[in-house]
Amino acid sequence: MATGRTHRPATRSRGIPEATVARLPLYLRALTALSERSVPTVSSEELAAAAGVNSAKLRKDFSYLGSYGTRGVGYDVEYLVYQISRELGLTQDWPVVIVGIGNLGAALANYGGFASRGFRVAALIDADPALTGKPVAGIPVQHSDDLEQAVRDNGVSIGVIATPAGAAQQVCDRLVAAGVTSILNFAPTVLNVPDGVDVRKVDLSIELQILAFHEQRKAGEEAAADTALPAAAAAAVRKQSADQVSADQGPDGDVPAVMPA
Amino acid sequence: MATGRTHRPATRSRGIPEATVARLPLYLRALTALSERSVPTVSSEELAAAAGVNSAKLRKDFSYLGSYGTRGVGYDVEYLVYQISRELGLTQDWPVVIVGIGNLGAALANYGGFASRGFRVAALIDADPALTGKPVAGIPVQHSDDLEQAVRDNGVSIGVIATPAGAAQQVCDRLVAAGVTSILNFAPTVLNVPDGVDVRKVDLSIELQILAFHEQRKAGEEAAADTALPAAAAAAVRKQSADQVSADQGPDGDVPAVMPA
DNA sequence: CCATCTTTGTGCACGCGTTCACAAAGACAT
């Protein structure tokens, strides 16, 4: 994914491992909550608990950013909030464009977690003419024809794709051609992009499938553990017979994330 | 698998690495698409390309499931679809309950990718009395008071939390108490659960923040290149120079303040 | 039946990420 890293070991700020970057938003969230409660300092142990990670991992993560803690005391909350925000690039304004204003796209447009972290929804795009001009989250939806102009006029470098799978690649190509270099993809499709463009994907059904795998494993172990089971696991067993739905018609098509309206 | 005797016989789910499990849904999606096009067999190279992964990785992943391929030919699409579906537990019906029917919850209820993979939305729960009884995606919303009963009546073992952050832990506790053992959490909060309960989280803003980090890095490199070279060569240089980055920029002002609910 | 060609399955090595464990650093009390 990430384009070739440098041969630079860990000089200054740029040696930050990908795994650490992925956790910085977690720390930032926990720190922001502490900041609101006017907590002045926090130890690695406390903050790690709040962020749901190991304290040693947290300290090592922070060590990549620099030495921002005080031994015997902990970390200054406000200072750390600022440092992490700066490192993540959240001290600047990031205009984003959302393409595909179905259920999911609309939910994303309304999502408060974006605006509060410097992400500003600059434009909403949908192929359906019936939606054009209709306001969603206070922003009028623009037709797909205006995609390129919306990107350029707003200086957008981050695009969000919430279209059906079939349209995703085409939308992606147009976004990239218009100058977008980072894409958050909610469509269940693999996107092909040129070098220099980052893609992150969120597939809602994949997470559920992973849960189902572990759930099945748990159920199997329980069943194997004790043949005669108390009422406790009755629910698990009932899954089988609850609804023997096999959505006939064979394999599901790869399904659009949203309904177009 | 000639050396399979001293180690775990990878016959069952026991030996499958977590990273492999996370990719199985990807393979399944690609295979399903091939199946719809009535493609009989597929090579690891082709399938890997369709799934967006390395072919060696794919072969190794499949080797954990067993030897389902034919050397010189490839993999039988239908057979592999079945094997992966079975491994993931998708051959059975998974009733799920969605708690928090806001924009996101409603989008999830309407999401086609769930039903097509054996996940059936058994109940929708929301604390707002104004929503009670109102149908969303054809399913009437139930009040929070009915959470436990909805879980038990439907034999639900997978719960989806799409509530505001402040309500998530409480909802989680109630779900777990009612018998749910797997939770997909969309609320921006760390959930505490007892042993034996799996939690996977999806935080929409985290993904954007990670993109912003890389975007900032790219912008910094371009800026560094621009100062050193004529603007015309900037694009060409972008990919090459990844090492040196100007440390900081001026005070940009705005700092992300609060976490939404 | 043998030769050749294709593609799988995997041994191996390497690098990243995680965790442990502890010395160094600073706060604080006396």
Added chain:
DNA sequence: ATGTCTTTGTGAACGCGTGCACAAAGATGG
């Protein structure tokens, strides 16, 4: 100042995941 106590920052070991490279396995053609 000096000692004690707390907590950071990190060296080092370990384990997992990834990718290479190739032998084995089977198909295919002569």
